Amino acid sequence: MASAYNPIYTDVPEKDVFALHFLQTLSNLRTQNSFSSPDNKTSDRVKKIKKAAYVSMARAAGATNRLWSRSLLHQAAKRNNKNVRFLRRKRRVTWLMRRRSNRGDPIEDVAAERLRNLVPGGGGMETSKLMEETAHYIKCLSMQVKVMQCLVDGLSPK
Amino acid sequence: MGGESNEGEMGLNHGDDQSGISRVGMPLYAKSDPFFSSTDWDPAVNVGGFSSSHYPSMGMDNPGMSCFPHYQTGSGSGYPDMPASLLPFGDCGGGGGGHFLGSDKKGESAGRLVIAGDGHQVSDDVVLGGSSNRKRRQPEAESQWNKKAVEEFQEDPQSQKKQKNDQSKEKMTKESSQSDEAPKENYIHMRARRGQATNSHSLAERVRREKISERMRLLQELVPGCNKITGKAVMLDEIINYVQSLQQQVEFLSMKLSTVNPELNIDIDRLLAKDLLQPRDRNTPTLGLNPFARFQGTIPNISTTTAPQYNSLLPQASNSRNNTSCFCHHFRFSYTFFFF
Numbered sequence: 281m282a283s284a285y286n287p288i289y290t291d292v293p294e295k296d297v298f299a300l301h302f303l304q305t306l307s308n309l310r311t312q313n314s315f316s317s318p319d320n321k322t323s324d325r326v327k328k329i330k331k332a333a334y335v336s337m338a339r340a341a342g343a344t345n346r347l348w349s350r351s352l353l354h355q356a357a358k359r360n361n362k363n364v365r366f367l368r369r370k371r372r373v374t375w376l377m378r379r380r381s382n383r384g385d386p387i388e389d390v391a392a393e394r395l396r397n398l399v400p401g402g403g404g405m406e407t408s409k410l411m412e413e414t415a416h417y418i419k420c421l422s423m424q425v426k427v428m429q430c431l432v433d434g435l436s437p438k
Numbered sequence: 439m440g441g442e443s444n445e446g447e448m449g450l451n452h453g454d455d456q457s458g459i460s461r462v463g464m465p466l467y468a469k470s471d472p473f474f475s476s477t478d479w480d481p482a483v484n485v486g487g488f489s490s491s492h493y494p495s496m497g498m499d500n501p502g503m504s505c506f507p508h509y510q511t512g513s514g515s516g517y518p519d520m521p522a523s524l525l526p527f528g529d530c531g532g533g534g535g536g537h538f539l540g541s542d543k544k545g546e547s548a549g550r551l552v553i554a555g556d557g558h559q560v561s562d563d564v565v566l567g568g569s570s571n572r573k574r575r576q577p578e579a580e581s582q583w584n585k586k587a588v589e590e591f592q593e594d595p596q597s598q599k600k601q602k603n604d605q606s607k608e609k610m611t612k613e614s615s616q617s618d619e620a621p622k623e624n625y626i627h628m629r630a631r632r633g634q635a636t637n638s639h640s641l642a643e644r645v646r647r648e649k650i651s652e653r654m655r656l657l658q659e660l661v662p663g664c665n666k667i668t669g670k671a672v673m674l675d676e677i678i679n680y681v682q683s684l685q686q687q688v689e690f691l692s693m694k695l696s697t698v699n700p701e702l703n704i705d706i707d708r709l710l711a712k713d714l715l716q717p718r719d720r721n722t723p724t725l726g727l728n729p730f731a732r733f734q735g736t737i738p739n740i741s742t743t744t745a746p747q748y749n750s751l752l753p754q755a756s757n758s759r760n761n762t763s764c765f766c767h768h769f770r771f772s773y774t775f776f777f778f
Contacts, residue, residue, distance in 0.1 A: 288652075288653065288656055290656070322696060322697070325696045326689075326692055326693045326696050329692040329693075329695055329696050330688065330689055330692040332692075333688055333691075333692055334688070388650070388670055388671075388674065391670075391671065391674035391675065391678065392674070394678050395674070395677065395678055395681070398678060398681045398682060398685070399681065407646075407650055408646065408649040408650050408653055411650065411653035411654065411656075411657060412653060412656075414657060414677065414681065415653070415656050415657050415660055417681070418657070418660050418661070418677075418680065418681060418684065419660065421681070421684040421685065421688065422684060424688060425684060425687050425688060425691065428688065428691040428692065428695065429691060431695060432691055432694050432695055432698060435695070435698050436698050437698075
């Protein structure tokens with residue numbers, strides 16, 4: 281980073297933390313009987329692996345510290361019909377909606393909308409907060425990509 | 439700012455006779471202002487509740503000038519010294535009783551200059567020191583103030599500052615001077631710049647815009663190849679594309695992972711022996727298969743930077759202590775894997 285003192289806190293853990301979480305999640309995935317059975321389709325497995333990747337990334341990056349990770353885990357838990365254990369902060373929806381309706385910068389609003397669709401949990405955030413979350417999300421995504429790439433490289437037959 | 443208001447308040451508690459002196463202090467700025475004579479401020483407009491009995495004595499036509507003799511006999515130092523002596527608020531005791539009053543109240547008055555809050559102080563500004571270049575002097579003094587008062591910041595409600603700026607700006611003519619020093623330690627405190635609209639909405643808007651641009655700079659460093667791009671729209675598009683490509687990479691790699699090893703038998707021995715978690719030569723596999731040609735440049739870079747960090751994790755590292763630690767690390771894995 282350019283500045284030594286960065287007031288916007290976007291540090292991510294090292295790569296091995298991500299690797300650890302990912303491998304743990306993959307091993308959990310293997311405990312499921314439906315995974316190893318030969319009759320399941322590849323696309324399902326791909327989806328499960330992908331979900332595992334995202335969930336492990338969210339956990340590795342500090343599960344409840346960031347909004348995107350929280351909402352990602354929440355989505356994942358909801359899909360599994362698990363009980364949501366961590367508390368969600370009360371969203372100050374009215375204040376946010378009022379602010380967002382006031383701001384009329386068309387360039388940035390359009391792009392911000394697209395970004396909100398991409399980044400998980402971006403629906404309720406102000407633009408500046410959204411951009412912080414995006415920065416952290418980008419860092420974590422790139423870390424996860426590195427881990428997965430290494431894994432694929434290691435596992436692929438030479 | 440909050441700190442200055444504290445000190446100003448403290449000064450006010452000292453006594454009431456200082457009120458006269460402090461008002462004398464106002465025209466400090468006026469003296470150094472070449473445009474003073476050309477100001478067309480209306481001093482009597484905003485005398486809100488302030489003891490206006492003092493004002494006529496000051497001489498409305500040229501209030502600043504008439505007060506100068508008072509001050510100069512007291513301090514003896516010229517106005518050029520003013521900013522310097524304003525600097526150390528605590529050190530303001532200039533020699534002598536008269537000096538004491540003058541110099542001490544210099545501090546108070548300067549502090550009071552920037553105090554927002556009630557109509558008293560605002561009208562104070564307006565009546566006595568409403569020179570057009572008061573704004574120019576203020577930021578210099580303020581920036582020095584802020585260095586002293588930064589620890590004593592309270593959260594001044596932003597409305598106070600805006601209200602002060604509103605009223606003071608209405609009275610001042612807009613000169614084109616350079617006062618672009620908007621001291622902001624805390625992003626809540628925002629000073630309206632010269633020549634810009636000062637209603638509360640635009641101030642908040644400006645704060646927000648600056649926050650957003652700061653974060654854009656942060657993102658610009660993250661996304662590769664965005665150093666030359668200026669402009670929010672293009673930058674945001676780049677960021678969106680980058681996020682999308684990263685997500686697609688994750689999906690692609692997960693697909694590859696599922697095909698490479700259908701049962702996910704991540705054999706622990708292989709993991710240890712084959713430097714599983716170390717990036718191999720990344721160029722060949724990725725270039726062919728990576729559909730996102732634009733970001734190829736990043737991947738080799740990543741591998742070179744992270745490879746050394748990864749070396750320490752693996753048992754092939756030279757340090758035996760590392761070996762044992764990652765063996766313990768991996769033992770946990772192997773324990774879980776044994777069940778399958």
